[in-house]
Amino acid sequence: xxxxxxxxxxxxxxxxxxxxxxxxxxxxxxxxxxxxxxxxxxxxxxxxxxxxxxxxxxxxxxxxxxxxxxxxxxxxxxxxxxxxxxxxxxxxxxxxxxxxxxxxxxxxxxxxxxxxxxxxxxxxxxxxxxxxxxxxxxxxxxxxxxxxxxxxxxxxxxxxxxxxxxxxxxxxxxxxxxxxxxxxxxxxxxxxxxxxxxxxxxxxxxxxxxxxxxxxxxxxxxxxxxxxxxxxxxxxxxxxxxxxxxxxxxxxxxxxxxxxxxxxxxxxxxxxxxxxxxxxxxxxxxxxxxxxxxxxxxxxxxxxxxxxxxxxxxxxxxxxxxxxxxxxxxxxxxxxxxxxxxxxxxxxxxxxxxxxxxxxxxxxxxxxxxxxxxxxxxxxxxxxxxxxxxxxxxxxxxxxxxxxxxxxxxxxxxxxxxxxxxxxxxxxxxxxxxxxxxxxxxxxxxxxxxxxxxxxxxxxxxxxxxxxxxxxxxxxxxxxxx
Numbered sequence: 001x002x003x004x005x006x007x008x009x010x011x012x013x014x015x016x017x018x019x020x021x022x023x024x025x026x027x028x029x030x031x032x033x034x035x036x037x038x039x040x041x042x043x044x045x046x047x048x049x050x051x052x053x054x055x056x057x058x059x060x061x062x063x064x065x066x067x068x069x070x071x072x073x074x075x076x077x078x079x080x081x082x083x084x085x086x087x088x089x090x091x092x093x094x095x096x097x098x099x100x101x102x103x104x105x106x107x108x109x110x111x112x113x114x115x116x117x118x119x120x121x122x123x124x125x126x127x128x129x130x131x132x133x134x135x136x137x138x139x140x141x142x143x144x145x146x147x148x149x150x151x152x153x154x155x156x157x158x159x160x161x162x163x164x165x166x167x168x169x170x171x172x173x174x175x176x177x178x179x180x181x182x183x184x185x186x187x188x189x190x191x192x193x194x195x196x197x198x199x200x201x202x203x204x205x206x207x208x209x210x211x212x213x214x215x216x217x218x219x220x221x222x223x224x225x226x227x228x229x230x231x232x233x234x235x236x237x238x239x240x241x242x243x244x245x246x247x248x249x250x251x252x253x254x255x256x257x258x259x260x261x262x263x264x265x266x267x268x269x270x271x272x273x274x275x276x277x278x279x280x281x282x283x284x285x286x287x288x289x290x291x292x293x294x295x296x297x298x299x300x301x302x303x304x305x306x307x308x309x310x311x312x313x314x315x316x317x318x319x320x321x322x323x324x325x326x327x328x329x330x331x332x333x334x335x336x337x338x339x340x341x342x343x344x345x346x347x348x349x350x351x352x353x354x355x356x357x358x359x360x361x362x363x364x365x366x367x368x369x370x371x372x373x374x375x376x377x378x379x380x381x382x383x384x385x386x387x388x389x390x391x392x393x394x395x396x397x398x399x400x401x402x403x404x405x406x407x408x409x410x411x412x413x414x415x416x417x418x419x420x421x422x423x424x425x426x427x428x429x430x431x432x433x434x435x436x437x438x439x440x441x442x443x444x445x446x447x448x449x450x451x452x453x454x455x456x457x458x459x460x461x462x463x464x465x466x467x468x469x470x471x472x473x474x475x476x477x478x479x480x481x482x
Contacts, residue, residue, distance in 0.1 A: 370382075
């Protein structure tokens with residue numbers, strides 16, 4: 001049974017670069033760094049068979065597996081023993097060799113007990129052949145060098161093991177889950193914090209695995225612990241909100257909604273149960289459980305600090321925003337149609353605060369304010385609409401609003417000189433000299449001498465360029481008189 005959260009959709013306008021980078025890193029490590037593993041293993045098998053070590057070690061390995069099962073209660077290895085016995089009966093030497101060479105714990109068991117396992121002659125032959133194969137080839141495998149080995153823990157291993165994988169199936173499965181969870185978490189936390197959280201979850205997962213596998217020589221590889229951490233962070237971020245989950249049972253799949261945080265104990269309980277009771281091998285269940293708990297803890301304990309979720313994360317997607325805007329805009333237009341102007345004004349103001357990029361809202365607010373030109377709101381909306389028209393490349397609309405304000409509001413509360421100055425410059429660019437002169441007259445009523453002199457000189461130059469000498473002289477005289 002598989003259950004994964006599926007609440008968000010990816011926005012390719014803002015690609016999850018860190019998630020894609022992590023996926024690419026895992027892929028490149030597998031192809032290039034781990035690409036040498038088959039060659040090393042084949043070389044090890046060839047030397048192993050040349051030294052005739054398969055016949056020497058096979059009886060010992062069979063007894064070793066039986067001891068693990070009967071004495072240590074490691075029932076997970078029953079299948080390994082049965083497969084090994086079948087391979088011996090079929091005389092499949094290469095498969096037997098690969099199995100024994102891959103079992104690091106078996107090699108260290110032989111090293112510690114070689115005096116008890118063989119007579120002096122076979123023991124000497126083992127000492128001459130087996131350790132060089134181990135050190136020169138097996139220990140050079142990527143899992144041995146960069147995987148997490150609890151019995152030989154290094155500082156870097158809790159991080160490097162996250163980028164190694166045991167095969168194409170293991171890699172592809174992890175990359176799919178990394179993408180499904182990663183793009184949401186990257187959007188929620190931001191790139192740097194998301195990357196740090198990913199690595200920390202993987203490291204915590206490694207520590208839990210080590211604690212439950214003390215002395216183990218089996219290397220841990222894969223991004224599963226880190227991805228479990230992302231899953232823990234995912235449900236902790238949404239908390240008790242109901243979100244969509246995708247589930248897959250056998251050949252049947254569907255979606256259901258449930259409080260996000262309610263799934264955390266279910267997932268952790270499943271991993272702990274599988275660790276103690278599942279009849280499977282090679283799966284680091286406690287590492288997964290550790291990652292889940294670590295990811296949830298990062299959000300629940302430090303969510304108000306460094307791992308705080310971005311405020312914009314919970315904003316609805318663009319399509320949902322558009323639907324909400326359309327609905328609220330329709331309500332405001334209905335109020336306007338009923339001539340409930342005060343209610344409409346409040347509705348449009350609320351929309352303007354939420355959607356400041358929707359220019360139509362300012363137009364409505366301006367028209368409503370124009371109904372009462374004696375109030376300060378008219379001047380405020382007129383100035384805002386003029387600036388919006390200027391920045392939006394609509395000089396005609398800016399001049400139109402300016403003319404309306406001169407007719408209705410200028411006598412109540414005059415516009416500041418900079419607004420008239422903008423009209424003057426814009427009109428000259430549009431070759432509208434009549435409007436430019438009118439703007440200059442409004443500007444002259446102000447007290448900003450620098451703006452007046454600059455505008456006067458500019459008008460004189462413009463009329464002179466157009467060979468309109470009387471007008472040019474007029475503005476030159478005004479400039480000299482000032």
